Amino acid sequence: MKTIQIQASQNGQPIVKSCSQLIMGSTNFLRADDMDYIHEMFGAYLAAGGNTFDTAHQYDDCEQKIGRWLEETGKREQVNIMTKGAHPDDGEPGNRVNAKAINKDVLESLERLRTSYIDLYALHRDDPSVEVGPIMEALNAHVEAGRIHAIGASNWSHERIQEANDYAKTHGLIGFTFSSPNLSLAKCRIPRWPGSISAGQEMIEWHQSNNLPLLSWSSQAGGFFSGRYTPDNLEDEEMVDVYYTADNWERYRRATELANSKGASAIQIALAYVLHQTYPTAALIGPERLPELQSSLQGMSIPLTENEIKWLDLVTDRI
Numbered sequence: 001m002k003t004i005q006i007q008a009s010q011n012g013q014p015i016v017k018s019c020s021q022l023i024m025g026s027t028n029f030l031r032a033d034d035m036d037y038i039h040e041m042f043g044a045y046l047a048a049g050g051n052t053f054d055t056a057h058q059y060d061d062c063e064q065k066i067g068r069w070l071e072e073t074g075k076r077e078q079v080n081i082m083t084k085g086a087h088p089d090d091g092e093p094g095n096r097v098n099a100k101a102i103n104k105d106v107l108e109s110l111e112r113l114r115t116s117y118i119d120l121y122a123l124h125r126d127d128p129s130v131e132v133g134p135i136m137e138a139l140n141a142h143v144e145a146g147r148i149h150a151i152g153a154s155n156w157s158h159e160r161i162q163e164a165n166d167y168a169k170t171h172g173l174i175g176f177t178f179s180s181p182n183l184s185l186a187k188c189r190i191p192r193w194p195g196s197i198s199a200g201q202e203m204i205e206w207h208q209s210n211n212l213p214l215l216s217w218s219s220q221a222g223g224f225f226s227g228r229y230t231p232d233n234l235e236d237e238e239m240v241d242v243y244y245t246a247d248n249w250e251r252y253r254r255a256t257e258l259a260n261s262k263g264a265s266a267i268q269i270a271l272a273y274v275l276h277q278t279y280p281t282a283a284l285i286g287p288e289r290l291p292e293l294q295s296s297l298q299g300m301s302i303p304l305t306e307n308e309i310k311w312l313d314l315v316t317d318r319i
Contacts, residue, residue, distance in 0.1 A: 001049030001300070004213050004280040006120065007177040008150035009143055017119055017150055019052040019080055019282060021275050022300055023215060026055040026062035027286040038069055044290055046075070048297050054215075054284050055113075056084040056124055057105040067114035082120035082215070083109045084154050084180075088127075088195065097127035099138035106142050117147055122154040122180055125195045132164040133171075140173045152178035154217070155197040158206040178213045183281065185255060185270040185312055186221035186248045190241060207279045219274045219283035224248065225255055225267040247314060254312050258319075268299030273312055276304040 006017040024045050029037055042053075055062045063083060070076045085105030086096045096105075102123070109118065121142070123135070142148040153161050153176050165175035182188060182198040191198070199207070199214065207214050223229070224243045231249055234240050255266040255273075262269070274283045283300075287293040310316045 001051075001297075002275075003051075004282055006150050006213050008119070009174055010149050011146065012144075015149070017080055019120075019213075019215075020050045021282045022048075022050055022296055023052045023054050023082065023282050023284045024050055025217075025284045025286040026053075026059045026066075027288055029288055030055075030062045030065045031060050035065070035068065035072070038065060039073070041287070041290070041293065042069055042073075044293055046079075048293070051078065052080040052082060052120075052282070054082045054217075056087065057109050058084070058087045058090045058124065061112075063109055063112035067112050071114050076115055080119040081113060081115065082122065083113065083118055084122045084124040085109060087124035090124075095125075095127040095130070097123060097125065097130050097135060099134055102135075102138045102142075106147060110147060117149060120150050120152060120178065121148040122152040122178070123156070124154050126153070126156045126160055128157075128160060132160065132167050136164055136168050136171075136173050136175070140168075143174055150177050152176050152180060152215075154180040155195055156181075157197060158203045161212075162206070176212075178215055179207070180215040180217060180284070182218050183214055183216035183274055183277075184219055184221040184224075185251050185273040186224045186243050187245070188242050189245055192218065192222070192238070192242050204277075204279075207277075211279055213280040213282065214277075215282045215284060216274050217284045219285065220267055220270050223267070225252060225265075225270040227266070250314060251312060254314075258308060258312065262302060264298070264302055265295070268295060268302055269304075269312070271296060271299035272302040272304050273309060275300055276309055278306075 001020045003018045003020055008015050008017045055066055086101050088095050139151045161176050168175035188198040255269040259266045259269045285296045307319050311319045
C-alpha cells in the first residue's frame with residue numbers, strides 16, 4: 001500500500017511517520033462486543049499493507065477496543081494511532097479547545113489505548129475565539145514529554161493552521177504537520193456536522209503550496225457514489241441537505257462513466273480522486289465488512305490522470 005510521510009518528533013529529534021494512504025476509521029463494528037470480528041477486520045487491513053488507525057476520545061469506547069486489540073496482538077510498534085481530542089460535545093459543556101481539556105483528553109486516550117504515546121494527535125474542532133499560542137504551548141508540552149509524536153488539526157481552517165504554525169515557528173515550537181478536513185469528489189453544500197470543515201479551492205491551494213498532508217474524513221462523501229442515492233430519493237435528509245446539488249449529480253454521472261471505462265465502480269473512482277491529488281493525501285475509510293475493505297483497496301489502486309481528475313471535478317468539459 002502506498003504511504004505518505006508525516007513529520008514528527010521523538011525524544012527531541014525529528015522523525016518521520018510513514019502512514020498508509022488508507023487509514024482504518026473507527027466504524028460501528030468497534031462499538032460491538034465482538035473482539036473476534038475486530039481481529040478479523042484489522043488483520044485483513046494489516047495484511048493489505050495498512051498501518052494507521054483513526055479514532056477519537058469522543059468515539060464511545062473505540063479507543064478501548066483498539067487498545068485491547070493492540071495488547072492482544074502485540075502490534076503497537078508496527079502501527080500508527082491517530083486520535084483526536086478537545087471536541088466541544090465530549091462530556092463537558094461549551095468549547096474545549098484549551099489546555100485543561102487537551103491535557104485531560106490526551107491522558108485519558110493514552111490510558112484507553114493502553115499505550116505510552118500517540119503517533120498522530122489532532123484537535124477535533126477549533127474555537128477561533130481562542131488564541132493559538134496557549135493551544136500550541138499545551139500540545140508541545142505533550143510532545144516534549146513523549147506522549148505525542150506529531151500534532152495536527154481536524155476541522156480547522158487553513159488560515160488558523162497557518163496562524164498556529166507561524167506562532168510555533170516564532171517561539172521555537174513544533175507546529176501542525178497534518179490536517180484532517182473533509183475532502184471528497186462530492187462537495188458539501190453545507191457543513192455535514194457543526195464545526196466541520198471541508199476543503200475548498202483555497203484550502204487545496206494552501207495544501208499544495210505547503211505540501212502539508214491532508215487526511216480526509218468522509219472521503220467517499222458518506223456513500224453518495226454508492227448507488228444508494230438518486231435525485232428523486234429524498235429519504236435521507238442529511239444527504240439531501242449536504243450533497244444534493246446539480247454539480248454533484250454531474251460529478252456522480254462522470255464518475256460512473258469513468259468507472260465503466262476502467263472496470264470499476266463510481267465509489268472507487270471517488271476514492272481514487274482523493275488519493276491522486278498533487279499534495280500528500282490519505283483517506284479515512286469506514287468499512288463495516290471485508291468486501292467493503294476490499295472495494296477501498298481496489299479503489300486505491302485505480303490510476304487517474306490529471307486531466308481525469310479535472311474532468312471529474314468539472315474543471316474541464318472533456319478528458
